[in-house]
Amino acid sequence: MKRFGxxxxxxxxxxxxxxxxxxxxxxxxxxxxxxxxxVRQFGAxxxxxxxxxxNEVERPVxxxxxxxxxxxxxxxxxxxxxxxxxxxxxxxxxxxxxIALLFAVPLSLGSALFIVRxxxxxxxxxPVSFLVEFLASxxxxxxxIWGLFVLAPFLREYVEPWMARVLGAIPGLGxxxxxxxxxxxxxxxxxxxxTGRDLLCGGLILGIMILPIITAVSRDVLRTVPRxxxxxxxxxxxxxxxxxxxxxxxxxxxxxxxxxxGLARAxxxxxxxxxxxxxxxxxxxxPFAPAQTMSSLLANEFAEASTGLHSSALLQVAMVLLVMSLxxxxxxxxxxxxxxxRTAASA
Amino acid sequence: MIGMRxxxxxxxxxAGVAVMAAAAVGAEIRLTGAGATFPAPLYxxxxxxxxxxxxxxxxxxxxxxxGSGGGVKAITDKTVAFGASDAPLSKKELAALGGAEKVVLVxxxxxxxxxxYNLPGVKGEIKFTGxxxxxxxxxxxxxxxxxxxxxxxxxxxxPDMAITPAYRSDGSGTTxxxxxxxxxxxxxxxxSVGMGKQVQWPTGQGGKGNEGVAAIVQQTPGALGYVEAxxxxxxxxxxxxxxNQAGKFVKATVESISAxxxxxxxxxxxxxxxxxxxxxxxxxxxxxxxxxxxIVYKDLNNLxxxxxxxxLVAFMDWATTGGQSTAREMDYAPLAPDVQKxxxxxxxxxxxxxxxxx
Numbered sequence: 001m002k003r004f005g006x007x008x009x010x011x012x013x014x015x016x017x018x019x020x021x022x023x024x025x026x027x028x029x030x031x032x033x034x035x036x037x038x039v040r041q042f043g044a045x046x047x048x049x050x051x052x053x054x055n056e057v058e059r060p061v062x063x064x065x066x067x068x069x070x071x072x073x074x075x076x077x078x079x080x081x082x083x084x085x086x087x088x089x090x091x092x093x094x095x096x097x098x099i100a101l102l103f104a105v106p107l108s109l110g111s112a113l114f115i116v117r118x119x120x121x122x123x124x125x126x127p128v129s130f131l132v133e134f135l136a137s138x139x140x141x142x143x144x145i146w147g148l149f150v151l152a153p154f155l156r157e158y159v160e161p162w163m164a165r166v167l168g169a170i171p172g173l174g175x176x177x178x179x180x181x182x183x184x185x186x187x188x189x190x191x192x193x194x195t196g197r198d199l200l201c202g203g204l205i206l207g208i209m210i211l212p213i214i215t216a217v218s219r220d221v222l223r224t225v226p227r228x229x230x231x232x233x234x235x236x237x238x239x240x241x242x243x244x245x246x247x248x249x250x251x252x253x254x255x256x257x258x259x260x261x262g263l264a265r266a267x268x269x270x271x272x273x274x275x276x277x278x279x280x281x282x283x284x285x286x287p288f289a290p291a292q293t294m295s296s297l298l299a300n301e302f303a304e305a306s307t308g309l310h311s312s313a314l315l316q317v318a319m320v321l322l323v324m325s326l327x328x329x330x331x332x333x334x335x336x337x338x339x340x341x342r343t344a345a346s347a
Numbered sequence: 348m349i350g351m352r353x354x355x356x357x358x359x360x361x362a363g364v365a366v367m368a369a370a371a372v373g374a375e376i377r378l379t380g381a382g383a384t385f386p387a388p389l390y391x392x393x394x395x396x397x398x399x400x401x402x403x404x405x406x407x408x409x410x411x412x413x414g415s416g417g418g419v420k421a422i423t424d425k426t427v428a429f430g431a432s433d434a435p436l437s438k439k440e441l442a443a444l445g446g447a448e449k450v451v452l453v454x455x456x457x458x459x460x461x462x463x464y465n466l467p468g469v470k471g472e473i474k475f476t477g478x479x480x481x482x483x484x485x486x487x488x489x490x491x492x493x494x495x496x497x498x499x500x501x502x503x504x505x506p507d508m509a510i511t512p513a514y515r516s517d518g519s520g521t522t523x524x525x526x527x528x529x530x531x532x533x534x535x536x537x538x539s540v541g542m543g544k545q546v547q548w549p550t551g552q553g554g555k556g557n558e559g560v561a562a563i564v565q566q567t568p569g570a571l572g573y574v575e576a577x578x579x580x581x582x583x584x585x586x587x588x589x590x591n592q593a594g595k596f597v598k599a600t601v602e603s604i605s606a607x608x609x610x611x612x613x614x615x616x617x618x619x620x621x622x623x624x625x626x627x628x629x630x631x632x633x634x635x636x637x638x639x640x641x642i643v644y645k646d647l648n649n650l651x652x653x654x655x656x657x658x659l660v661a662f663m664d665w666a667t668t669g670g671q672s673t674a675r676e677m678d679y680a681p682l683a684p685d686v687q688k689x690x691x692x693x694x695x696x697x698x699x700x701x702x703x704x705x
Contacts, residue, residue: 179550183487
């Protein structure tokens with residue numbers, strides 16, 4: 001009877017494990033299959049083109065002198081087919097992630113150090129850890145609503161006018177507060193209207209959302225620093241500050257891994273970003289410009305993708321995102337697990 | 348991944364609702380429709396009211412608002428009794444359905460798209476022309492006190508404030524109507540931005556759904572966005588009037604949108620009754636309007652029985668006549684009497700396995 005139970009368990013566990021792997025394989029397969037038309041059409045250009053135009057445009061043909069071309073008394077028109085390029089969303093994802101990291105990394109490392117070095121003495125390590133992790137359990141959409149109705153208006157009213165004045169006054173940084181619009185063959189340069197829904201707001205929201213994971217993993221990494229190491233620095237006369245810096249240095253690759261995990265999370269966050277980023281597939285090098293990330297693009301457009309090529313292009317974006325997250329995760333795990341044994345990342 | 352998760356959840360919800368509904372009503376005939384979200388509140392009211400209308404006893408109709416594109420796909424795949432779409436069928440879509448002689452497509456009501464704005468301290472409505480709106484959305488007019496806007500609104504103090512154009516970031520029939528209208532008013536807009544359910548805007552901000560655009564407009568002083576007229580009314584968002592083909596500034600109302608539909612009645616021919624009703628002649632016509640459509644096969648053999656076919660035709664007959672007063676109550680523009688006549692003629696051609704249904 002016991003052997004029969006063993007057999008059942010073996011089948012069940014193997015089946016469950018196979019199912020999980022199979023799901024990933026099917027997901028990848030479906031993505032590849034459906035992205036194929038777009039891959040064939042655009043090839044590598046997909047990654048460097050900044051056009052994202054789902055509609056055809058019919059426009060009059062103009063000759064070298066800019067005059068309309070006539071044939072049989074009618075204006076000759078040309079049809080420009082839809083074009084898809086992922087550069088704007090890759091830019092949006094990269095910039096929001098950088099802003100998120102600039103905001104989250106110092107805060108996370110600081111609170112992780114606090115939890116490991118200071119809080120135990122005060123007997124509050126548990127509650128503080130819990131509160132930081134609690135941030136992770138707030139749904140994305142709640143962050144989005146808070147971002148839309150609280151953070152964005154706050155940035156628009158109080159932070160951005162001040163930032164724009166400072167940035168605009170620095171010689172050579174004028175481009176960071178103006179946008180260049182190419183419209184109908186004309187180039188218009190004008191100040192960006194400050195709306196609070198832009199790269200800055202998207203980045204800050206993401207920063208808050210990735211705080212818990214970076215903090216939790218950093219905390220576990222810092223805890224693996226051998227006690228001898230810390231006591232050694234103190235014995236050699238290091239100040240508290242120097243000893244902490246020593247700790248950070250000792251576990252730097254694990255901490256880097258924690259940051260990478262945060263980055264992977266930031267790249268994949270969707271709903272909150274859709275609500276605060278302004279949803280414009282453009283590359284305007286300014287923190288005040290509306291933008292679009294890969295995941296927000298998918299959330300915005302997938303349900304009503306107008307043509308087969310459009311949804312195929314969206315799936316290719318999804319593929320790029322998946323590959324990117326995979327790379328981030330693999331690198332992060334290698335760094336975190338390779339260094340310090342059991343951590344939150346390996347659990 | 349997101350899609351799969353939602354799809355799973357939705358299936359559960361749909362199944363749950365279906366079970367409850369079946370238990371509650373015990374209807375003998377059940378029909379399903381799917382498609383456009385814009386008329387969904389009206390359709391959902393219609394299917395309830397239809398149970399008391401002629402031919403509606405013991406008929407239960409479920410309408411899933413999955414979007415116009417989804418509606419066209421569903422009727423093409425014959426997974427529903429009728430599809431619904433805000434945009435007329437493209438040539439390709441019509442061909443996939445078997446061509447114009449296999450399809451009956453009728454308008455069910457009309458809607459308008461309005462330029463909604465947020466100008467603190469400015470009372471009364473702002474007047475626009477299609478050309479000015481096109482230039483704003485191309486980024487060529489950047490300030491509210493631009494001469495082009497000021498000239499249309501003499502005697503009104505317009506602030507020296509940047510305009511933030513706000514548009515739909517998801518594919519939408521609203522964008523389709525808006526861009527098509529602007530393209531009739533500006534060659535430059537037609538040749539650079541172009542028309543479609545989704546286009547590449549050179550500047551401005553995108554919001555998901557009417558509510559996304561509304562949020563941008565309501566939050567951002569200086570924003571100018573486009574939303575459906577009944578959505579703007581329901582949410583008390585201020586919007587301007589637009590100059591129509593006859594040169595009159597008209598505000599979107601149920602009457603002015605219906606008038607636009609009446610102006611286009613001459614273009615309705617055969618059984619595929621789709622026509623553009625933006626930029627129509629007539630002093631009272633609101634210029635940024637469109638029909639929303641119901642799509643069925645001319646021979647209803649995608650249904651299981653002649654009774655089902657009869658119920659479906661009864662529903663469409665009633666919706667496009669008696670149901671129009673409900674449309675009006677809900678702020679959808681009813682079909683003008685002349686349009687209703689054309690719809691009745693088209694519906695009379697429906698057959699079930701070769702035999703006329705009526």
